[in-house]
Amino acid sequence: MESPYARELHVAIGAVQAAARISQSVISADDKGVVEKADLSPVTVADFAIQALLTSTIHAAFPSDRFVGEESAAALRANPALLDRVWGLLQEHRDSPSCHIPDSPEQMCEMIDWCGSGAPDAAAPRVWVFDPIDGTKTFVRRQAYAINVALLAHGREVLGVVGCPTLPADVAGPATNDTRDPSGRGLVIFGVRGHGAYVRALLPDGDEDKAPVRRIEAHAATATAADLRAVSCYHLLDSGVDEAHKEVHARLGIADPGCDFLSWALRWVSLGLGLGNVTVWVYRKRERVGKIWDHAGAMMLFEEAGGKITDVDGKDIDLTVGRTMSANHGFVAAPRDLHDTVLKTVHEVLREQGKANLLA
Known part of the structure; x- marks a missing residue:
């Protein structure tokens, strides 16, 4: 896609691909490290690990940008076993060329908290917004969920990337929480304001060019x-x-x-x-x-x-x-x-x- 945000799109899609692999490894596990938050909604080890991965990867590429995300690291700081498990998940992806991993558990928590304490601001030139696992309640049931990434410029959406690890790239409606991609890959849908939206299959690092990209008609x-x-x-x-x-x-x-x-x-x-x-x-x-x-x-x-x-x-x-x-x-x-x-x-x-x- 030709757009003023080509590099941002490339970095964000790569990060979402790596995040999808983390989520797919956790969704198949019996123990997803579920913690109940103050609002009684669940959070898993995948939520924490993905928010850290997204923040670290995009910060490495765009160090002046700010972040907003759903999670904070309070539960990790209070639970060393949970902290170790999230850190271990990230280590499995340290060699991925499409992402950047924090240097230490302490930096991981700090980056998660950049998001957890962040807020959008109409005066801010660039703010990234993350939902590491949207649909955590269905995720823990091994049903549909998404990884949502947005870039706001002065409070306006200019870029969106959503990884959908349970949906096939050729999904037909009506789709539901139980719709599954038989290939196990999922899809990524992305777009830039004024430049259309596109969809392709989620593929491993190095195989992205093998997936045909389809522009979504208006x-x-x-x-x-x-x-x-x-x-x-x-x-x-x-x-x-x-x-x-x-x-x-x-x-x-x-x-x-x-x-x-x-x-x-x-x-x-x-x-x-x-x-x-x-x-x-x-x-x-x-x-x-x-x-x-x-x-x-x-x-x-x-x-x-x-x-x-x-x-x-x-x-x-x-x-x-x-x-x-x-x-x-x-x-x-x-x-x-x-x-x-x-x-x-x-x-x-x-x-x-x-x-x-x-x-x-």
């Missing part, structure tokens, strides 16, 4: 009302207003279920690939907000395919307010020319169901 730019297909999370989360989502789909003539993923990055990937073209997500509580690492970069891939994304109020998504996306409530994504119709339907359904309090 399918959402030509979609009609009859083409609408849903991407959502069905029955796995209690944070969304399922009854509203179901009624919106019904009124728009969208068959349920469509693509079904717990991971937000995989939902955006599904939209980018054209496995679906509508996502509606209304949180049950107005104060519930998204987290930047679940969305940044991955959502841009759908926009590169002709999609439009706002929150439930119709506001543009703001990635500059902090680690949580407190300026927005929920998401409405649809083909650009049909977005107003979908958004209007969402508002009608919420008011009719007595949920107008969920609108601004």
Whole structure:
């Protein structure tokens, strides 16, 4: 891909390939080193190792850039056995030409904490955002997950790379948490703002040129009302207003279920690939907000395919307010020319169901 971010893309894809190999080694293990965080969500040894690998690799190439990521190293500092296991995972990839490994366990923790304490900033020229394992709950069940990498320039997404180790490069919809790549490779989807989105198989170091790269057509730019297909999370989360989502789909003539993923990055990937073209997500509580690492970069891939994304109020998504996306409530994504119709339907359904309090 010819773009102003060719080197960044090369480095990020190489790092995601190495991260995918770490995740694939851990997902097959019975003991994934699961730790419960303060918000009761799980984190595994793969989350820690991948966040360290991504940060170290990109810092080595772009030492002035800043980082935001989901994890902190507090659990590693408090648990020497867990720390040793994560450090050991990274040592298995020390000779990989596509990544850079921290020099010591102490530096590994420091780099993880660069992300864990980082925040986006509209004034910052460049900030990388990582979700080392998006969909940890399904990852521990050996189901679908993603590795999400984004680059923000002054708060705006300019690059996205998502590794999807369970999905085949020729995946057809509707895909779900149980969809598996029989080859065991997975796919990587990537794009640069204004230069389109592309997909190819994940391959080992040195074999990248053997994988054909496919440019994703701007399918959402030509979609009609009859083409609408849903991407959502069905029955796995209690944070969304399922009854509203179901009624919106019904009124728009969208068959349920469509693509079904717990991971937000995989939902955006599904939209980018054209496995679906509508996502509606209304949180049950107005104060519930998204987290930047679940969305940044991955959502841009759908926009590169002709999609439009706002929150439930119709506001543009703001990635500059902090680690949580407190300026927005929920998401409405649809083909650009049909977005107003979908958004209007969402508002009608919420008011009719007595949920107008969920609108601004």
